[in-house]
Amino acid sequence: MPSAARALTRHRCSPRTRASLPARAALPAALCLCAAWGAVVGAAPGAFxxxxxxxxxxxxxxxxxxxxxxxxxxxxxxxxxxxxxxxxxxxxxxxxxxxxxxxxxxxxxxxxxxxxxxxxxxxxxxxxxxxxxxxxxxxxxxxxxxxxxxxxxxxxxxGGPALAALTVEHLAVHADRITYELVNRGTTVLVPRLAVRADGVLGRLLDRAPRTLPVHLRPGARVRLAEPWPDRPALDAVDVRLTVTAPGGAHGTATTSARFVPWPTVAGTSGALLVGTVAVLAVRRRRSRTAAGGPVPERPRGAVVAETPHPRGELTEGAVK
Missing domain, CATH: 2.60.40.10 (Immunoglobulins)
Known part of the structure; x- marks a missing residue:
């Protein structure tokens, strides 16, 4: 018998050794399982x-x-x-x-x-x-x-019908600005656009193209705004017109008239003559418009166009720069 075979036969395990080897090999795995189960059993009830x-x-x-x-x-x-x-x-x-x-x-x-x-x-x-x-x-x-x-x-x-409608109200001309109010008369939120015109005795004084206002007007809401006019004339008779539109077909206009006279530099007869001259020029301009077939606005305190009945809205204030 070769030496290698004799060595293997000489060192063959006894029955007792063969029985103990599987148990020793399985011991680490069993210890791991027991440790894991102990961790699960010992866990606090709140862990679940x-x-x-x-x-x-x-x-x-x-x-x-x-x-x-x-x-x-x-x-x-x-x-x-x-x-x-x-x-x-x-x-x-x-x-x-x-x-x-x-x-x-x-x-x-x-x-x-x-x-x-x-x-x-x-x-x-x-x-x-x-x-x-x-x-x-x-x-x-x-x-x-x-x-x-x-x-x-x-x-x-x-739900409900979508209606876009607004009005321009309380238009007024002051020393350095034009004030007005917008009222949402519809059922949708409006983002209005404003255009401003002003005509004097001798021609156009102000012509501002439509621009979007920084306003989101909810249904029934009312907002008071101001349009700056720092370079208005010192002596003139002026007609001011505001036109406001919004998506959905909303449209509103308002007009008013103003007379600018430099009272601190005018006195006595000269002042009366100056005022009379302005009045005559304004009347002539209106007559020329009538002869040409154009409209003659007669709104000494402002007028509102396309106003529709609507419940009173809430009042907020802001300013357009």
Whole structure:
């Protein structure tokens, strides 16, 4: 027998040794399993609750957000689900943002959801009475006692006809500016554009091309604005005309007249003669317009064109630079 074979035969393991080898080889794996199981058994009960956090969603499933549609003044209903898959109860407060939201069950301290339970809470969303047609957004927000929050979007479409209408009111000329008010007489939000003209006895004094005003005018709203005019004439009879337009066909105009006389440098008869001269020139200019077939504006205190009945709007103030 070769020497290698004899060595292998001489060192062959005994039955006792063969039986003990598998157990020794499996010992490290068994120790690892026992350590892992000990970690699981010794874990705090709150570990499962932390790994399975509560959540909110529209009731019924299959919806990523709430959606509602209705005319102004409508009260819409839906239900939110609060799911608690953990082993401990949670207390959640519900609230709404962006829209008027009222929950049917909102006790002091919030809503208690037991472990492994889903709570369904009805709520209502009210469409504002004066809301313009179009889309609005908000959210249902939930917050627990530890400060964790979750939310679901709310999409709201306000129905009704879209009407773009506005008026220009209370037009007046001052020492260095022209003041006026815009009123939204329609049902849509308006971004108006303004054009200004002023004609004196001897010709055009002011001609400003249409430009967009830094205003978003809500339905029923009223805003007071000012148009600067620092280089107005010292002596003239002027007719001022404002034209305002907005997308959707909204259009409004207003005109007024003003007389500029340098009273500090005029006195006595000379002043009366000067005023008379301005008046005569203004009358001649008006007569020439009449002979040419043009319109003769007779609006000593301003006039409003295309004004329509509408409820009183709210008043805000601003200035156009």
């Amino acid at each position: 609750a932390a790994s399975a956090q509560w959540s909110i969603a529209p009731a019924g499933g299959g919806r990523p957000s709430f959606y509602a549609e209705g005319p102004p003044g409508t009260v819409l209903q839906d239900t939110v689900s609060v799911t608690n898959p953990g082993r401990a109860p949670v207390v959640v407060r519900l609230s709404g943002t962006g829209l008027r939201t009222v929950f049917a069950e909102k006790a002091e301290g919030g809503i208690r959801v037991p472990a492994r339970t889903r709570a369904e809470v009805p709520f209502t969303v009210t469409v504002p009475a004066g809301a313009a047609p179009g889309d609005r957004s908000g959210a249902v927000v939930a917050r627990d006692t530890r400060g964790r929050t979750a939310s679901v979007p709310v999409r709201l479409r306000v």
